[in-house]
Amino acid sequence: MAESGPNPAELHQIFEAAVQASDHRLCRPWSFILIPPELAAAFADVLASAYMRRCQETGVPVSLQRCARESAKAFRAPVFLVVACRPLLDVPVPAHETVAAVPAATQNLLLAATALGFRSKWVTGPSCDGSGSQAGTGSRREGQHRRLRPPGNGA
Numbered sequence: 003m004a005e006s007g008p009n010p011a012e013l014h015q016i017f018e019a020a021v022q023a024s025d026h027r028l029c030r031p032w033s034f035i036l037i038p039p040e041l042a043a044a045f046a047d048v049l050a051s052a053y054m055r056r057c058q059e060t061g062v063p064v065s066l067q068r069c070a071r072e073s074a075k076a077f078r079a080p081v082f083l084v085v086a087c088r089p090l091l092d093v094p095v096p097a098h099e100t101v102a103a104v105p106a107a108t109q110n111l112l113l114a115a116t117a118l119g120f121r122s123k124w125v126t127g128p129s130c131d132g133s134g135s136q137a138g139t140g141s142r143r144e145g146q147h148r149r150l151r152p153p154g155n156g157a
């Protein structure tokens with residue numbers, strides 16, 4: 003197994019694999035956001051802020067321990083890929099088909115990472131909700147977000 007995250011050439015292969023996914027009418031309903039190691043601290047802040055906002059929205063008291071756990075997630079892997087789905091309404095394809103293309107691309111991406119010798123993990127959950135939009139990625143909270151921890155050996 004590789005000891006660090008993928009280099010640019012490997013990332014290129016990984017993304018190439020992702021965009022070969024079945025995609026009815028080639029809608030390209032995905033966005034990939036790469037978070038390299040040098041942005042881990044900024045990503046940690048995004049995760050912590052998202053946690054605080056969730057607490058605010060739900061009235062749950064903030065736990066500093068929990069907040070620290072959220073931030074720490076940003077250092078669990080050398081590279082994170084956020085996969086966002088943006089269902090398109092103005093295409094002649096049912097919305098569920100455009101949505102289905104995104105996990106297909108995600109799986110391709112994970113398989114490519116594995117083939118290159120990287121460990122990876124597909125992660126969802128509350129810490130994904132809204133983190134993308136907070137990071138300025140243009141993702142919308144009501145969209146479907148999938149946060150990944152490929153490719154890397156620290157998952």
Ligand SMILES: Cc1cc2nc3c(=O)[nH]c(=O)nc-3n(C[C@H](O)[C@H](O)[C@H](O)COP(=O)(O)O)c2cc1C
Pocket residue numbers: 123124125126127
């Ligand atoms: C859509 C989707 C969402 C997932 N979300 C999570 C998650 O939030 N946390 C988690 O531990 N595993 C999640 N998994 C499963 C992991 O990606 C992985 O397959 C599972 O943890 C087994 O991996 P392991 O053998 O390395 O533990 C998800 C899988 C899919 C397909």
